[in-house]
Amino acid sequence: MSTVSPETLEPAIRLRGVSVGYGSHVILKDLTLDIRQGEIIFIGGGSGAGKTTLLSNLTTLNRPIAGEIWIGGIDVASAAEDALQSVRRQFGVMYQLGALFNSMTVLENVMLPMEEFTNLPREAREEVARAKLGLVDLASAAAKMPSELSGGMQKRAAIARALALDAPIIFLDEPSAGLDPMTSADLDSLIQTLNETLGVTFVIISHELASIFAIAHRFAMIDGKRGGLVEVGDPRVMRDSSSDPLVRKFLNRQGVAIHSAPAPH
Amino acid sequence: MTETATAQISITDEAGVLCVRPMGRIDAAALTSHWDASAARVRTSATQSMSVDLSGVTQLDGAGLGLILGLEYLATARGCVVRRQGVTEAHARLLEMASRGQDRTLRAVNQGFLEHIGDATMSIVAYVKELVRFRGELMLALLAAIRNPRQLRWGDTMREMAVVGAHAVPVVALLGFLIGGIIAFQTMAPFAKYGAQLQVADVVGVSILRELGPLITAILVAGRSGAAFAATIGTMKVGQEVDALRTFGIAPMRFLVLPRFVACVCMTPLLAVFADLMGIAGGSVIMMSEGFSFRQYLNEVQVAVDASSFLQGLVKAGVFGALIAVIGCQRGLATAKEDGARAVGDQTTKAVVSSIVMIVIADAIMGVFFYTIGI
Numbered sequence: 001m002s003t004v005s006p007e008t009l010e011p012a013i014r015l016r017g018v019s020v021g022y023g024s025h026v027i028l029k030d031l032t033l034d035i036r037q038g039e040i041i042f043i044g045g046g047s048g049a050g051k052t053t054l055l056s057n058l059t060t061l062n063r064p065i066a067g068e069i070w071i072g073g074i075d076v077a078s079a080a081e082d083a084l085q086s087v088r089r090q091f092g093v094m095y096q097l098g099a100l101f102n103s104m105t106v107l108e109n110v111m112l113p114m115e116e117f118t119n120l121p122r123e124a125r126e127e128v129a130r131a132k133l134g135l136v137d138l139a140s141a142a143a144k145m146p147s148e149l150s151g152g153m154q155k156r157a158a159i160a161r162a163l164a165l166d167a168p169i170i171f172l173d174e175p176s177a178g179l180d181p182m183t184s185a186d187l188d189s190l191i192q193t194l195n196e197t198l199g200v201t202f203v204i205i206s207h208e209l210a211s212i213f214a215i216a217h218r219f220a221m222i223d224g225k226r227g228g229l230v231e232v233g234d235p236r237v238m239r240d241s242s243s244d245p246l247v248r249k250f251l252n253r254q255g256v257a258i259h260s261a262p263a264p265h
Numbered sequence: 266m267t268e269t270a271t272a273q274i275s276i277t278d279e280a281g282v283l284c285v286r287p288m289g290r291i292d293a294a295a296l297t298s299h300w301d302a303s304a305a306r307v308r309t310s311a312t313q314s315m316s317v318d319l320s321g322v323t324q325l326d327g328a329g330l331g332l333i334l335g336l337e338y339l340a341t342a343r344g345c346v347v348r349r350q351g352v353t354e355a356h357a358r359l360l361e362m363a364s365r366g367q368d369r370t371l372r373a374v375n376q377g378f379l380e381h382i383g384d385a386t387m388s389i390v391a392y393v394k395e396l397v398r399f400r401g402e403l404m405l406a407l408l409a410a411i412r413n414p415r416q417l418r419w420g421d422t423m424r425e426m427a428v429v430g431a432h433a434v435p436v437v438a439l440l441g442f443l444i445g446g447i448i449a450f451q452t453m454a455p456f457a458k459y460g461a462q463l464q465v466a467d468v469v470g471v472s473i474l475r476e477l478g479p480l481i482t483a484i485l486v487a488g489r490s491g492a493a494f495a496a497t498i499g500t501m502k503v504g505q506e507v508d509a510l511r512t513f514g515i516a517p518m519r520f521l522v523l524p525r526f527v528a529c530v531c532m533t534p535l536l537a538v539f540a541d542l543m544g545i546a547g548g549s550v551i552m553m554s555e556g557f558s559f560r561q562y563l564n565e566v567q568v569a570v571d572a573s574s575f576l577q578g579l580v581k582a583g584v585f586g587a588l589i590a591v592i593g594c595q596r597g598l599a600t601a602k603e604d605g606a607r608a609v610g611d612q613t614t615k616a617v618v619s620s621i622v623m624i625v626i627a628d629a630i631m632g633v634f635f636y637t638i639g640i
């Protein structure tokens with residue numbers, strides 16, 4: 001991108017007074033946040049705080065109860081269904097439970113979005129899918145069925161599928177849950193490389209402090225009890241000098257930090 | 266989109282070296298327009314070495330990685346030596362990551378899959394054997410529950426009874442009524458030739474009580490509940506809920522199968538009674554339209570059928586209910602976790618089809634049996 005058009009300065013996702021929940025039951029309210037283009041932002045919070053719920057609203061599965069969510073010039077909170085379809089092309093998602101298609105091989109799972117959304121010749125689709133599996137170090141499992149993979153492998157296959165369309169925004173819900181520290185570090189480096197070389201925006205739900213301190217540009221803390229966004233900012237600064245006790249506690253947990261020795265076997 | 270339009274892939278033969286030079290933004294759009302030609306060129310070239318020069322690449326995304334690695338693979342596959350040059354550090358890192366563990370012999374469509382289905386499809390003999398084994402195991406669970414009624418999960422059983430029985434009443438009643446009416450209607454004309462209109466009541470009574478009442482009830486229960494058993498238990502199997510039960514030390518036979526079995530064996534005869542009554546009622550409508558009184562019709566039915574016909578029907582219905590529960594649950598538990606959602610559908614279909622086949626076979630056998638012992 002040689003020329004910087006004004007649009008590239010637009011946030012990738014703009015949240016304005018967003019409330020999310022189920023039915024009339026509000027779980028998070030009045031979220032206002034700009035997710036910048038080309039940033040890696042981590043979202044953290046306790047279990048049940050509403051992270052997955054927020055993600056389902058950002059990825060157009062559910063509509064927010066109130067507020068606006070702007071992605072690519074469209075307010076997905078109020079847009080018509082066919083407008084949403086074009087928004088969906090702009091992101092890749094890995095849901096918390098992986099959600100691979102059980103009746104297809106791993107390679108077919110990664111090829112499927114390309115089949116639906118591109119005109120690539122089959123052979124080319126297959127090559128691209130193989131490369132994506134290579135990125136998550138799963139090329140050797142290409143011909144396996146999802147049920148033949150371990151939990152962590154399923155997770156990586158789902159990440160490969162989220163990357164399938166080379167979308168400019170990637171959402172990952174707990175990508176490193178179930179991964180060993182080495183694979184998790186490998187995934188961090190993949191995220192960082194894709195972010196640096198291609199400017200991919202990453203929105204990552206995770207409590208993995210090692211990942212947060214290694215690659216996050218910003219960290220957003222949500223709290224279920226208060227039902228909203230507590231603080232957004234540089235995770236290191238927040239760790240050392242946040243005024244919010246919950247944020248400090250979250251980011252200083254039992255010194256798990258980056259340098260901790262691997263657990264004994 | 267202007268950058269993508271400038272993406273180029275030049276492939277030239279320079280002194281026996283095939284030089285591949287992608288330029289610009291190499292992404293899905295570039296791949297779409299250039300893959301076929303580039304791949305054909307690399308495949309058909311006779312050069313012994315290939316050089317991939319990435320110095321002109323401004324951006325390389327995941328699709329671009331696929332393009333580079335794919336072309337390199339096509340070259341190496343025909344014995345060509347491949348060298349890369351002009352690779353930035355970031356691109357090198359991506360290319361290295363993406364090429365990990367690649368093995369093109371691994372096919373997208375698992376070729377073992379059809380054989381897999383072949384293996385999973387049991388022969389009839391094996392299936393009947395499996396059913397017998399399954400019934401044996403179920404009988405043990407049943408005996409244990411009779412000795413110690415707390416073994417049966419009463420709450421689940423009651424819930425299943427409501428679903429299998431009460432919820433099926435309207436449709437069973439409707440079908441019974443119509444079938445009774447249809448039989449009366451269709452036999453009326455031939456019987457009228459002999460002036461035996463009143464004997465139509467005999468036909469309705471015997472055929473409904475002995476055969477059709479239990480049979481249509483069983484077919485409905487197979488379609489409603491047998492299918493539901495297979496689908497519910499199959500989904501639990503796929504979601505590893507059944508494994509979880511086992512690890513808690515809870516036998517799926519007692520926890521999942523027994524309540525459904527008890528519910529089915531109890532409710533199918535009760536539904537059959539409904540079908541019987543409604544069938545008789547359906548016949549009465551036709552008879553009354555022929556000028557007979559309801560009393561006359563009922564008297565005639567009572568002459569034709571005795572308690573044993575009625576009981577025969579109920580015994581049959583009980584056996585049918587047992588078959589439906591056993592087959593539905595067995596199919597559910599036989600769902601292969603590996604085959605996922607599709608397997609649940611397959612097993613559900615099979616459960617309904619095998620139930621209906623088994624019901625009709627059992628009906629024939631019981632018909633002969635009751636005849637020989639002279640009931």
Ligand SMILES: Nc1ncnc2c1ncn2[C@@H]1O[C@H](COP(=O)(O)OP(=O)(O)OP(=O)(O)O)[C@@H](O)[C@H]1O
Binds near residue numbers: 022045
């Ligand atoms: N489909 C649903 N209907 C109603 N409430 C739901 C639904 N899904 C989740 N919830 C509730 O919403 C709240 C937030 O759930 P959510 O899944 O967003 O949490 P989370 O932050 O992702 O937690 P975790 O870290 O455990 O994944 C919880 O209280 C949960 O009970």
Ligand SMILES: [Mg+2]
Binds near residue numbers: 051
């Ligand atoms: Mg969650």
